[in-house]
Every structure is written in structure tokens, then in C-alpha cells.
Amino acid sequence: MHTFPKFIALTIMLAASVLAGLAAGAEELDADAIVRKANHASLYQGQDATGHIELTITDNQGRVRERKMTMMRRDENDNAEQQYYVYFLEPADVRKMVFMVHKHTAPGQDDDRWLYMPSLDLVKRIAASDKRTSFAGSDFLYEDISGRAITEDTHELIGETDTEYILESTPKRPESVEFSHYHAHVDKTTFLPMHLRFFKNGDRPYRTIDVTKVESIQVEENGQTVVYPTVTESVARDLESGSVTVMSFSRIGYNQGLAADLFTERYLRKPPREASR
């Protein structure tokens, strides 16, 4: 008769401590911690990543334009400096052009950007002062692709559901951007930002990005098989112009050991096999 209540008591104690631990863990996740995890999940999974990107841009009159490209990304150091290499496959007038970015995260340091135009064999350096311009004519901005530095905004946790954290981010230098603030809905298990709503003042968003497909990609990491949840389809909407862009990401590879020299002028002028296929 003594053992049963004891067992119950023990169970309750255990459960309580687990719950307390969980609660403590959740409390530790303040807005900045969530943002850091979300930044890592969406931009820094693995040492490097490759894949095909397709952008389908539909304007408010239903006219459709498509861009196809291959992308390579390499992390110089975790959660900070990165290199991007984008090789255009379509449309015809930009085919074989290469766009390369050396992303810097130190405050005030602009990214280095290059564009290679094969018909002129010309390596052009691009001024990168404004990252909030359209990427390849789509409704995604450069900053949506290579990420907005998390130090650019102050972040506040304004809500929570069973599955999502809801954050409000306000730019520290409002004059440098076209929005007043934005809301991010971050998935509690994957930490992927699933919905972004950009506001210009007031309560109506003028620009949104929604993740519509996430796939679990199995990868090798330090000799072990792990899973990276990866966004494979997302939709950007410009609510002012009525234009919509669907971005799909396929043929995804992680941790392939991309070398740093792939992101130099040598490979701008002569793309690696991985990119041109």
C-alpha cells in the first residue's frame, strides 16, 4: 500500500521538474534567441548548400515571367560571413550570367557583389548600398535571399500559438528601409520563419512572404545522418502592385565541401560544372 502513493508522488515530482525545466527553457527563448535560431534555420544550415531556384513572377494582369538559376552557398563562419554564387539558366537574355555575393555581417559593412556578363567577358562590381531592391525582377528582394542582418532591427515577442512564435521587428535605422516594421511567424519546431508581414505604418501589410512547402532533407553532418528542414516553396506578394512570385527550391544538396575559391573571379568567368548543369 505504501509503494503506490510513493510511485505517484515520485511521478508527480518528476513531471513537475520536467515541466519546470521546459518552462524555464521556453522562458530562456527570448525574442533575440528566437531570431538567432530562425536566422540559422533559414540561412545557415550546413557548411554549404546547392540547389536550383525557379522564380515564377505573375503581375497584376496575369503576365507570367520565369527565371531559373542554380545557387551555391558557403559559410565562411557560422551565422556570419557567407558567399553566394548564382548562375542564371533562364530567361535567354540573362543566361550564363553569374551573380556573386560575399556577404558581410559586421555593422555598416556592405556586401561585395559582382556580376559577370559572358557576352562581353565583363566582370562588373555592383554597388550594394541598397539591398532592398528586387532580386531578378521578382517580388523577392536581395535581402530576402541572402538574409537581413539580425542586428539591423530590434525584435519583440508579441505573441505565441501552439506552433508558432510571433515576433515584431523594428528597424534601428528606419530611414534605411521602406518598411516601418514587420511580423514574423516562426515555427516552434523547425524555427523556420513561415510568414512575414511587412508594414509601412498602420495595420495593413503591403508586402508578405509565406512559406508553402518545407521538406526534410537528410544530410551527412560530421559523419552522422541528420535532417535539415528546408523551405522548398515560398510565395512573395507585393500587395501594392498586385504582383506575386513563387520561388521553388529543388535538387538540394548540403555539406558538399564547396571550396572557398569557387567564389572568386576564376569561377565567375568560368562557372564550375555544378553550377551550369
Next chain:
Amino acid sequence: MNGKTACSVLAWVLLTWAGATDLHAGESVFDQLGLDTHGYAELRGGVRLQNNPEESDASVLEARTQLELSKSTDWLDLKYKGDVWADGVSEQGEYDTRELWAFARPLDMLDVKIGRQILTWGTGDLVFLNDLFPKDWRSFFIGRDAEYLKAPSDAAKISLFTEICDMDLVYTPRFDPDRFITGEYISHWNGERVTGQDDTLDARTPDGWFEDDEIALRLSRTVSGYELAAYGYDGFWKTPNSRTDDGQATFSRLRTLGASLRGQMGQGIGNAEFAWYHSLDDSDGRDADIPNSELRYLVGYSREVVPDCTATLQYYVEQMLDYADYRGSSSDDSVRDEWRHVLTLQLVQLLMNQNLELALSAYYCPSDQDAYLRPTAQYKCTDHLTLEGGANIFLGEHRSTFFGQFENNTNLYLAVRYSF
């Protein structure tokens, strides 16, 4: 059209036909061969905006197709790109091989590209100091697509990549001059008067294989985002600005040395470049028939001024060396100044989801009192169809200055292109 050109055109038409069959039959001959096939068809027409007694009224009038074939194997990458067009100004069918090369990477640190290829280096935006690869200003001035500003070289490019720096060596076994202004499409100053189609420039071009050759070298290195480069060239002046003893235009020997720097500066990109043009056949500057040596300097700055609008400002200077000797030996009235200053401005504005591009390239030369303006507008109607319009505006006080001589060629052009 001579026999060789006719054969090329015929072969080209068959190739295009073979490539085009995939529109109907699913798999073209090229697909079956594993060839990547692309290209475009284009109509382009332009008129002079003033009477020019030396030239036809049409500045450009052509129906052109370009075909591009490429193939990758484990060892080699191969590419062919050729244009065929009916030219309403020369009243001929024309053919041009733009590219025909093989590329290999025999060692980890070595790239080799041999054949006809387009080559560019240096930091200037439409201003070239250490880039002595052939240009085609003729195409540029009549309003062909900007890609035609670069003429192909028949050369071998060997690139070596080391820890210290990268080295590119380009060997051209037979001199490739610029596609310079001859008077056929653009009237120009011939040293005495403005001439055109009736009196085209017939230059004597050094053409001995492995004798009249060119070597160009670049050493480059990027240090924390700043691109440093040193250059050398040994060959010829790229336009026929010398005269033989019997008065024919020709090319004299040239050796250049230079350096450049490019990188982030404030909110934009800054660049600086320098070159010493050593006129080997007239080292002391006393021969009036051969150009003097020069120093050339360039500084530039580019930044996005408002979203999707980039402005590039450059200041370019040519300094003639041994100027006193030049003045002493030069008898005609149209003597050059010792210093030639050029300011350039490039503005590019993207609109309508980047489907409309408005651009302006402007060159202003206060020392020569002349200018060149090239406004263009390009609209992508669909992913395949592009409309383009533009103008080439030449202004000048004198007929003998670089842009001033072209004043009567000021033109307006329109083009429609279907890319596949």
C-alpha cells in the same frame, strides 16, 4: 559576299535549321548530340538625324540571327557562337564567328582557353586603358547591342592561380586590330577632311603569324574585397593611327604597362587605373607619322543613387609625352592638345519590375570641346521578346576631334529581338 563567306552563311543556315527543328519534332539534331542550343533573331534599323553627304541615310539596317552551341565533356568545354545577317548598309550578306573555343582545366591551378573568344579586363566602364583586346566602336556607334562593342580575339588564354596572385596570359599569334572606323558605316576625319563610303580607310595591317603577334598579361589579387591588378601588353596600337612612308594608314608598335584598383568606397564602388603607352616605333616623339607615347589615368565612382538607379561617374585623362617634339614635327592645323580630359557618366534606371531599362552613357571632353551621348531604352515584353530604342548623339566644335568628327552620324535606332 565572297565564296568563303557564302559557304559560312550556307553552313550556318543549315545549322540553324537543324537547331530549329526541335520546335516541331521534340528532339533536334543538336539535342541528340548533347549540344546546348540558344540564340536570337533580331531586326534593327536606324536613321541619321541630319543630312550626311558621305553616308547612306540608314545608319543601321539589318536582319540578324545568332546561334550559340555549347557542349561539356569530362575534359573539355566547347563553344560556338556565330552571327549571320543581311546588312542593308553594306548591301551584303554578312557572317561573323563571335566565339569558337575549347576550354580545359588540366591542373587544379591552371585554366586554358584556346580559340576565338571575347576578352575583357580592367576597371573602366566603357573606357579601356589596360584592356588592349579588340573593340568594335563602329558597331557601338551605329547602335548595335552593347555586346558587339567587344570584337573577338583569336588567342590562347592561359590562367594560373596561385597563393600569391592569379596570372592571365593571352597570346594572340596574329595581331587582332580594333574594328575601327573606316568610313563604311560612320563618316570620320581622315587627317585632312571628313570622308565616308566613297573613300574608306584602307589600312595596312601587320598580319604575319607568330611575327606580328600580341601578348597581354595580367597579375591580379583580391585583398579583403579590394581588387588589385597589374597589366602588361606588347603588340600594336589597335587603330591605324600611323602612316607608312607612302602615306598609307598603318599600325605601329605599342607596349603598355599599368595597374588598377577597385573596391568598396563609402556607399559605392571606387576604381582607379593607370597605363603607360610606350610607342615603340617613336620613343622620342619626333616622328609625326607615328603617335607619341602617352600616360593614361582613370578614376571612377559608382553607386545606387535611388533604388534601381545606378550612377557611374568617371574622369579619364590622356597625357601625350614628348609634346614639344610632337608640336615641332606636326605641321597641320589639327594638332592635338597635350592633355585630353574626358568625363563620363553612366546612368541606369530599372523600372516596371526591372522589365524596362532606361540608360544613358555620356562622354564629355572639355579639352576637345566635344561630347557623345548614348541614351537607350529596353523593354522586355516577355521572357523571349525585347524591344529596344536608342540614339547615338555626337556633338563637337571641331571636325578633327574624336567625337566631333562623327557629328553628322548622329542617329536614332529601334530593334526587336526574339531570344531562344
